[in-house]
Amino acid sequence: MRTVKIGLLGLGNIGTGSYKTLEMNKDTILASTGIDLIITKILEKDTQRKRDINVSQDQFVKDPSEIFKDPEIEIVIELLGGIEPASSFMMEAMKNGKSVVTANKAAVAANFDRLTKTAQENNVLFRFEASVGGGIPILNAITTVLQANKFQEILGILNGTTNYILTQMTEYDLAYEDVLKTAQEKGFAEADPTADVEGEDCANKLSILMALAFGNYVPPSDIPTKGITGITKEDIEAAKAKGCKIKLISQAKKEKDKILYSVKPMEIPFDHPLAGVNNEFNAVFVKGNAVDELMFYGKGAGPLPTGSAIMGDVLEIARLSAEKKQ
Numbered sequence: 001m002r003t004v005k006i007g008l009l010g011l012g013n014i015g016t017g018s019y020k021t022l023e024m025n026k027d028t029i030l031a032s033t034g035i036d037l038i039i040t041k042i043l044e045k046d047t048q049r050k051r052d053i054n055v056s057q058d059q060f061v062k063d064p065s066e067i068f069k070d071p072e073i074e075i076v077i078e079l080l081g082g083i084e085p086a087s088s089f090m091m092e093a094m095k096n097g098k099s100v101v102t103a104n105k106a107a108v109a110a111n112f113d114r115l116t117k118t119a120q121e122n123n124v125l126f127r128f129e130a131s132v133g134g135g136i137p138i139l140n141a142i143t144t145v146l147q148a149n150k151f152q153e154i155l156g157i158l159n160g161t162t163n164y165i166l167t168q169m170t171e172y173d174l175a176y177e178d179v180l181k182t183a184q185e186k187g188f189a190e191a192d193p194t195a196d197v198e199g200e201d202c203a204n205k206l207s208i209l210m211a212l213a214f215g216n217y218v219p220p221s222d223i224p225t226k227g228i229t230g231i232t233k234e235d236i237e238a239a240k241a242k243g244c245k246i247k248l249i250s251q252a253k254k255e256k257d258k259i260l261y262s263v264k265p266m267e268i269p270f271d272h273p274l275a276g277v278n279n280e281f282n283a284v285f286v287k288g289n290a291v292d293e294l295m296f297y298g299k300g301a302g303p304l305p306t307g308s309a310i311m312g313d314v315l316e317i318a319r320l321s322a323e324k325k326q
C-alpha cells in the first residue's frame with residue numbers, strides 16, 4: 001500500500017464533490033490500486049458551512065503556503081475557480097514539487113502555456129480533465145487512446161448550465177430567468193453565472209480542447225463567442241416550428257491549414273444526435289483522420305461527476321509517480 005497525501009485548495013461545491021467521491025470510493029480505490037489517498041490539508045475560509053462529508057477542523061488551513069511547503073503533500077487539487085489567485089497558486093505548488101490537478105477552465109485556458117511550462121520545468125504533472133465536460137473523459141481520450149490521430153473537428157455542447165436552461169425553456173415553455181435560478185440551486189451554474197450564460201465558459205473549454213487536439217492554443221478572448229442571454233421563448237418556438245432545438249454549440253474545425261472556431265447558439269434539427277443531449281448533460285463530437293467520428297456523452301457539470309474526473313486525475317498522477325520512483 002502507498003499513501004499519497006493531498007492538499008485541497010477550495011471546499012466549495014466541486015471541492016466537496018471531490019472529497020465525497022473519495023470518501024464514497026476510498027476502499028474500492030485502495031483495493032484496486034493499492035493507493036491510499038488522503039486529503040490532509042484544505043485551504044478554505046468557510047470552515048463552518050454544513051457539508052455532507054466527514055471533514056475535521058484540523059484539516060483547514062488559512063495560509064496556502066502551509067500546503068505548498070508541506071513536504072508530505074505530493075498532489076495539490078486547485079478548486080478555487082477564477083483566474084487569480086488560482087493560477088499563481090498552481091504555479092507556486094508546482095515550484096514546490098507538487099503535481100497539480102484542477103477543474104478550473106478559466107485559469108487553464110487563460111494561462112495554458114505558463115501552467116504547462118511551469119509543470120515541465122519543475123518535473124511535476126499537471127492534469128485538468130475536469131475542466132472540460134465535467135465527468136466526460138474527453139481530454140484523456142484525446143491525449144492517450146486517440147493520440148495517433150490528426151484531429152479535424154470538435155463540436156459539442158460544453159456547458160451544463162446553459163444546456164439545462166435551454167432544455168427547460170424548450171420542454172416546459174419557461175422563461176430564461178426562472179430556469180437560471182434552478183440551475184444555480186442544483187449547483188451547475190457558477191456563483192456568478194455570467195461566464196456560463198454569456199458563453200465564456202464554453203470559450204474556455206473550447207480553447208483547452210483546441211490546444212490539446214490541434215496543438216494550437218487560442219486564448220478564449222480570441223474565440224468569437226455569443227451566449228444565450230438573448231434567447232427568448234419566441235426564438236425557441238420559432239426553432240421548434242422548423243423542427244429544431246436551440247443549443248449552445250462550441251465548434252472548431254480544420255479547413256486546409258486554418259482552424260475555424262466559434263461559440264454560439266444554433267438551431268439543431270430534432271434528429272441530430274446533439275438535439276438529444278438535454279439538461280446538464282454535455283456531448284463532444286471529435287473527428288480524427290484515423291478513428292473518424294466519435295461522440296462522448298455524459299454529465300458535464302455537478303459536484304460528483306466533476307469529482308469523478310478530479311479524483312481520476314489524482315489517481316493517474318499517484319500511479320505515474322509511483323512508477324517513476326521504482
Ligand code: HSE
Nearest residue numbers: 159160161188190301
Ligand atoms: N458551470 C459549468 C457548466 C460547470 O455549467 O457546465 C462545469 O464546467
